[in-house]
Amino acid sequence: MGRSPWCDENGLRKGPWTPEEDKKLVKYIQKHGHGSWIALPKLAGLNRCGKSCRFRWTNYLRPDIKRGKFSLEEEQIILNLHSILGNKWSRIARHLPGRTDNEIKNFWNTQLKKKLIEMDIDPMTHCPRTDVLATMAQLIPPANLKELMDRQPWEEEAVRLQEVIQSAKFQYIQNLVQSAMAMAGNSNNIADMVAINLLSSMPSPRGTLLDPSQLENPTQSSLGLLDAQPLNDQIPHYTPSQDLPYPWDFMPPMGNEINQDSNFTQLSDGDYTPKSPLPPPPPPTLGERSIINPADACSSSSCDGSCPPFWHDLFLAS
DNA sequence: AAAACGGACAACCGCTTCGCG
DNA sequence: TCGCGAAGCGGTTGTCCGTTT
Numbered sequence: 001m002g003r004s005p006w007c008d009e010n011g012l013r014k015g016p017w018t019p020e021e022d023k024k025l026v027k028y029i030q031k032h033g034h035g036s037w038i039a040l041p042k043l044a045g046l047n048r049c050g051k052s053c054r055f056r057w058t059n060y061l062r063p064d065i066k067r068g069k070f071s072l073e074e075e076q077i078i079l080n081l082h083s084i085l086g087n088k089w090s091r092i093a094r095h096l097p098g099r100t101d102n103e104i105k106n107f108w109n110t111q112l113k114k115k116l117i118e119m120d121i122d123p124m125t126h127c128p129r130t131d132v133l134a135t136m137a138q139l140i141p142p143a144n145l146k147e148l149m150d151r152q153p154w155e156e157e158a159v160r161l162q163e164v165i166q167s168a169k170f171q172y173i174q175n176l177v178q179s180a181m182a183m184a185g186n187s188n189n190i191a192d193m194v195a196i197n198l199l200s201s202m203p204s205p206r207g208t209l210l211d212p213s214q215l216e217n218p219t220q221s222s223l224g225l226l227d228a229q230p231l232n233d234q235i236p237h238y239t240p241s242q243d244l245p246y247p248w249d250f251m252p253p254m255g256n257e258i259n260q261d262s263n264f265t266q267l268s269d270g271d272y273t274p275k276s277p278l279p280p281p282p283p284p285t286l287g288e289r290s291i292i293n294p295a296d297a298c299s300s301s302s303c304d305g306s307c308p309p310f311w312h313d314l315f316l317a318s
Numbered sequence: 319a320a321a322a323c324g325g326a327c328a329a330c331c332g333c334t335t336c337g338c339g
Numbered sequence: 340t341c342g343c344g345a346a347g348c349g350g351t352t353g354t355c356c357g358t359t360t
Binding site: 320321322323324325326327328329330331332333334335336337338339 | 341342343344345346347348349350351352353354355356357358359360
């Protein structure tokens with residue numbers, strides 16, 4: 001690996017920009033606009049590739065760039081949007097005037113992520129981290145693991161293992177829901193929000209997709225939360241031998257495209273900006289986050305981004 | 319004082335998406 | 340509908356600089 005030399009094979013400059021290059025670029029764009037980035041360097045008299053020019057302009061030279069430390073409010077926005085959108089830096093940046101996707105990405109990677117990890121919060125799911133490996137060890141008897149290891153072919157066993165993991169995750173979510181209910185005590189709202197988000201990220205207990213019209217305006221009843229039976233009784237108890245109706249990473253189509261409820265403001269580009277840190281964001285769409293392998297399953301725990309970032313205020317207060 | 323280390327950030331690479339002929 | 344070029348985007352890396360030993 002390693003960084004490329006400061007000139008590529010065509011003799012184009014790479015690496016840090018000089019003040020002279022900056023001046024040339026700014027002068028040209030102020031006069032002509034950027035037009036085609038590919039053509040720009042030649043027209044502006046720069047020995048750079050168009051990509052490099054675009055990058056320099058959008059992330060550094062643009063006049064509306066806000067530099068300096070991120071405010072608490074900006075942190076809050078990033079946290080909320082990241083819990084909804086995941087690593088969609090450019091989309092997050094659209095909601096932070098003067099900030100670039102690169103800047104936000106760096107801020108996240110160098111500061112926010114670390115903060116979350118220090119607080120035992122999974123930066124990918126925004127959920128409190130738990131020792132999933134330990135959970136797995138309890139759920140998968142050692143004998144079964146050995147059997148899995150001994151068998152061939154590996155492809156088949158990989159599929160089998162995924163089923164085991166799916167089951168483990170399901171049981172783990174059940175525990176989470178129950179914990180949330182217990183923690184919330186009489187405060188059913190919080191428990192319901194947790195439950196709604198967890199349930200909406202799961203396959204329907206009846207093995208059918210939730211009606212999209214219900215998802216657009218999810219209510220407790222539409223999600224089956226007002227039925228007579230207790231919540232935890234509605235969650236099917238899958239075992240590894242049972243057929244799972246859908247792969248675990250399947251999400252009902254209720255990601256960012258749907259107007260979740262009145263607490264989210266639909267923006268022109270289809271994004272949603274929470275009006276307040278609560279309630280929780282909708283789960284990510286399938287394309288934005290999916291669990292493909294056991295390693296992912298571990299790193300993302302069982303929340304799949306559907307947990308409410310109710311800890312955000314706490315986090316920012318710390 | 320100097321070397322080692324680590325954090326922050328600028329910049330690049332390569333994949334994906336979009337728009338147009 | 341398809342192919343191609345341009346632009347967008349996210350992940351990764353290199354360098355600078357402050358801090359620690």
